[in-house]
Amino acid sequence: MTVPVLNATNVTKSLGGTPIIGGLTLSAEQGEFISVVGPSGCGKTTLLTCLSGLRNVDAGEVSFEGQKLDGPPDGMALIFQDYSRSLLPWRRNVDNVLFGMRRMTGVSAQEKRAKAMEMLAAVGLSKFETHFPWQVSGGMQQRVAIARALAARPHLLLLDEPLAAVDAQTRADIQDLLLSLARQFQKTCLLVTHDVDEAIYMADRVIVLSNRPTHVIADLQVPLPKPRDQIATRSEPEFLRLREKVLTLIRSMRTAA
Amino acid sequence: MLSLLRGSLSILGFLALWEIAARSGLVPTDYFPAPLLVGETLVAEIGRGEIVSAFVATFLRALIGATAASLLAIAMALLAARYAIVRRAFDPIAEFLRPLPPAALVPLAIFFLGLGWKLYGFILVFACFWPVYLNAAQALAATPRVQVETARSFGYGDWAILAHVRLPAALPTIFIGVRMAASIGLIAAIAAEMIAGRDGLGFYLMDAGLSLRVPETFAGLVAAMVAGLLINALVMVLRALTIGWHVQLTRMEAGA
Known part of the structure; x- marks a missing residue:
């Protein structure tokens, strides 16, 4: 068995006394494209800052290519939602x-x-x-x-809702660009998004998170043919089945909250 | 171009009214000499050379003082941005000393430093330091978090983030302070020359004013105005060279 690119075991994190992540475990294998979805405000972004080494975890462990994280490691790159501020205007x-x-x-x-x-x-x-x-x-x-x-x-790309702020047409274009680049450069990718359709369209595996303190409640394979196609893929029965399943899970948590 | 023309016209109109008022005897010409007379006096004074050396002395004092103070203030703000303990130790001192009008320090400074360049150095650096330090410290503390996190994820350490992200991000605000320092520098230089000087425009103005050479006093005012315009123009050129991107961005956002 090969070492996973990214491995989080029983991660717990509180911010300002509020528990955000509660015993979360996930791992990403070489070359996988993983989407992480969850109800709004469930701590997706906090999770990403922990997985990237920007924040330390309170308990549990995050390791990257077999090494326990202590700060942002070489070989990982982040793409933020707030692109206009993450780029340097000068x-x-x-x-x-x-x-x-x-x-x-x-x-x-x-x-x-x-x-x-x-x-x-x-x-x-x-x-x-x-x-x-x-x-x-x-x-x-x-x-x-x-x-x-x-x-x-990087060997691993972490994407924090990178397309939340662009218009629908541009979003579809960049989704396909990301997929072809991930394939061409053989990157492992972890995409955090609140858009269930995007999560399924992009991924080999969709991980569904619970409300805060968040943990994994479902880990679903996406057996859709590749390369993906904006029209054909989204009308596959399997796509619709997964979509219904993930949306139902998220709705059940919203009513629970 | 058109606005420049319009601006010149309104100034010319103002000078023409003044000239007419002076000639028609509406204002006492002993105290308010006509603009043409002031112009003639200025030319004559430039010929004599005294006003030229006064101008050069004051201008250089303001320029060197403001430059030294700006560099010192930026260095201090960088240290405060890097080490929280520096900021915590220095900021109360800054709050305590900043309200002190620099001119009030002159008598004590003469006592300690004499009448030479040390006096000017002290007064000018004290006067120009605060606007640059306060702007720089505030801007360096306000770097967008996502920029800092991006840099960290790409392997930048604390010093590298300061040099490659926080300082360049702060420069537009720092320049607001530098521009203030440049005009304050001129004010402080002239004030110090008036109180303790043996040369410079401050001395020239006091000398001409107290001996009731009114046209010469007005000529000195014109020279001080030119010094102010020139030092501000220098800052603006430096700003365009350093943060041309920001000048362009601001213009674009204003929709021009």
């Missing part, structure tokens, strides 16, 4: 991508720059290298953030 798009490459040592500045340009091209932004983030649309800004995360050459 850096041009290419320099924002370069910002993500700090851990890449022993590489000349020229090579780094070439690599950054390559990543911008991979997200379809070749013509916008020298623009500032605030000079391009919201969808493009999120693409810059994706390029920056990929440029760090």
